[in-house]
Amino acid sequence: MKVLGISMGRKNERSDIYCKQALMGVEAAAKASGKEIEVEFINTVTMDIEQCRGCGACSKAPDGKIKCILKDDYLELEEKVLDADGIIIVAPVYSVGIVGQLKNFLDRFGAAHDRASMIDEQNKRRQDGRPLLDERYFKDRYCSYIAVGGAWTEDWTCLGLPMMHLFSCSQAMKVVGQINANDQGRKTSPFLDPPMMADVFAMGENLANNLGVPYEETTWFGKEGTCPVCHLNLLMVNGTDTVTCPVCGIHGKITVEDGKLRVNFPKEQIARARNTITGLNEHHAEIGEMMRICIPILQEKKEFLAEKKKEYMAYKPKWS
């Protein structure tokens, strides 16, 4: 089995150190358990990973391999991710959320490798006798995340870990651990924070121990959090007693007991979280339904829409 450590921070700075520390934890657990695990480390900071152009070419895969039309360093990282069984991503928090490079990567990787649409597509290919999709698209994978932030207040890092989960959800990867490594400014260096280094090591050990374990039997490393799926505390409220976890897309009911806010997420909601095949199938069906509705409208309004588009294409405002 293979574990890939991805650091998106500056070379040889905090994210690199935490990522290598977690990989050392993976190796220690492998040695202790006798599991055969190879580890690899990559720093992506100087990699060129452009924004998805939304062209849709990746959904065609005529020879069974999803190919992005952009020929940049995304392709190298994509191959490494597909080869891995476990992935540790350590990324700095920039502007309260993930670094742009990770968002660019997951925009290009996630939708293109959506596991529900891959399963559907593979079944169709089997029936039609077309080349089958790469088997790596259907592999269970395990992830752990570390968001590295300078601020000592968590509100300045609060979208780091939640946005990192967007990497794993489309492929239904299982997240088994996470750490919000905020307060890096005051702490100065990971080497001056032995408790954090011990946690990061243990998170790596936990990832190694979970490789190959059925998702429902995996063990979690990190804070428990409010949402039982992502273990985070982000909630969308809508003026009723129902709240939604924006990371997992599941609904729960709020109660306040002894001044403490609790959310009960029913089992059926947990089962349809965004990172499950059920949740992904729901979204796949939603996209299918959207197409069913919009294609006849596009046909019917073809001339009108073409004229309107021309108007807007001709509109080219410019500073004088």
Ligand SMILES: Cc1cc2nc3c(=O)[nH]c(=O)nc-3n(C[C@H](O)[C@H](O)[C@H](O)COP(=O)(O)O)c2cc1C
């Ligand atoms: C452009 C930029 C924006 C940043 N925004 C935040 C932020 O919103 N919250 C925070 O906690 N730290 C922020 N930081 C600090 C970094 O997260 C911190 O320096 C981290 O250690 C960088 O990771 P590295 O040491 O692995 O490169 C920002 C740093 C940069 C360069």
